[in-house]
Amino acid sequence: MTETDVDAFDSVLEAIGGTPLIRLARVAPEAGAPVYVKAEFLNPGGSVKDRAALSMVLAAERSGELKPGGHIVEGTSGNTGIGLAIVAAQRGYRLTVVVPDKSSREKTLILQAYGAEVVVTPGAVPREDPAHVSQLARRIAEESGGWLANQYDNPANPAAHHEGTGPEIWRQTRGRVTHFVAGIGTGGTISGTGAYLKEASDGRVRVIGADPDHSVYSGGDGSPYFVESIGHYLHPDTAEDLWPESYHRGVPDVVEPIGDRESILTARRLAREEGLLLGASAGTAVAAALRLAATLTPDDLVVVVVPDSGRSYLSKYYDDEWLRGFGFLEDVEDEPTVAEAA
Numbered sequence: 451m452t453e454t455d456v457d458a459f460d461s462v463l464e465a466i467g468g469t470p471l472i473r474l475a476r477v478a479p480e481a482g483a484p485v486y487v488k489a490e491f492l493n494p495g496g497s498v499k500d501r502a503a504l505s506m507v508l509a510a511e512r513s514g515e516l517k518p519g520g521h522i523v524e525g526t527s528g529n530t531g532i533g534l535a536i537v538a539a540q541r542g543y544r545l546t547v548v549v550p551d552k553s554s555r556e557k558t559l560i561l562q563a564y565g566a567e568v569v570v571t572p573g574a575v576p577r578e579d580p581a582h583v584s585q586l587a588r589r590i591a592e593e594s595g596g597w598l599a600n601q602y603d604n605p606a607n608p609a610a611h612h613e614g615t616g617p618e619i620w621r622q623t624r625g626r627v628t629h630f631v632a633g634i635g636t637g638g639t640i641s642g643t644g645a646y647l648k649e650a651s652d653g654r655v656r657v658i659g660a661d662p663d664h665s666v667y668s669g670g671d672g673s674p675y676f677v678e679s680i681g682h683y684l685h686p687d688t689a690e691d692l693w694p695e696s697y698h699r700g701v702p703d704v705v706e707p708i709g710d711r712e713s714i715l716t717a718r719r720l721a722r723e724e725g726l727l728l729g730a731s732a733g734t735a736v737a738a739a740l741r742l743a744a745t746l747t748p749d750d751l752v753v754v755v756v757p758d759s760g761r762s763y764l765s766k767y768y769d770d771e772w773l774r775g776f777g778f779l780e781d782v783e784d785e786p787t788v789a790e791a792a
């Protein structure tokens with residue numbers, strides 16, 4: 451048997467992307483439009499950010515910024531670090547990830563398991579402080595001659611979705627998608643996918659951003675919210691020029707604010723009623739999609755990105771005590787605790 455006879459990927463990197471669409475069979479409104487989730491938690495690193503990580507590294511290889519055996523640096527507390535760790539391990543790069551000290555121990559351990567170096571820095575310092583995550587990452591890259599991935603301003607981030615996520619959704623729906631919903635972190639997902647779907651449909655597809663209540667992307671005042679990895683909380687007066695270049699503001703037709711409670715309870719419902727264990731940013735996006743679907747007809751077709759799995763958040767959104775502590779479980783009668791149910 452030769453290698454070509456084996457029905458297999460050449461490496462884990464080929465398993466990035468090509469995620470399924472899954473119809474929400476139980477929580478979608480009966481009379482409205484069908485809703486399909488793009489199951490990004492099924493990527494090898496467990497999130498949509500594997501796509502951006504691979505795309506950014508390949509682009510840096512092509513441009514010569516990253517040489518064989520070179521050093522990749524990024525400041526991130528989350529999924530992009532894991533995506534980069536997978537790509538770095540498989541392609542033989544050194545990786546340093548700068549994380550804020552509020553990051554969970556699990557996240558640090560995952561990065562280290564892939565062989566990444568983790569540098570912990572205080573999270574509660576202003577952007578201008580040299581110890582700030584992005585400042586420190588930049589300095590480490592400069593001093594080591596490394597390459598800073600810089601997902602917030604790297605065009606290869608939205609490009610990953612223009613070349614991957616968008617065409618996949620178009621093919622999977624046979625061009626029938628009418629509405630696309632996604633959260634906005636760096637903006638890569640919504641900008642790349644949304645732009646592709648608009649181009650492919652001659653402008654017919656509507657693109658809806660799902661944003662935590664208070665985030666400035668949907669016109670909020672930048673006050674704090676719970677949902678992680680999406681939204682932007684800088685003061686609107688000063689935030690404009692700090693908005694990521696990966697976010698193309700002309701792409702979404704509208705950006706809807708969704709409250710923490712609705713996001714979290716939607717994520718919990720998806721686990722219990724659809725068997726989909728997802729992060730809170732998926733809850734935000736699906737909540738916006740369900741609201742939208744209720745205003746549409748069965749001839750419409752809504753696709754919503756669910757970026758990562760709920761496994762990373764078991765001790766928060768899926769922990770009744772944690773939720774009660776913040777008042778998110780009040781008045782929820784149909785959610786018995788283990789003790790009540792027993």
Ligand code: PMP
Binds near residue numbers: 498528680731758
């Ligand atoms: N949800 C989760 C869990 C994420 O990690 C991210 C990436 N920050 C997003 C949503 C937003 O994706 P994007 O950066 O492409 O806007």
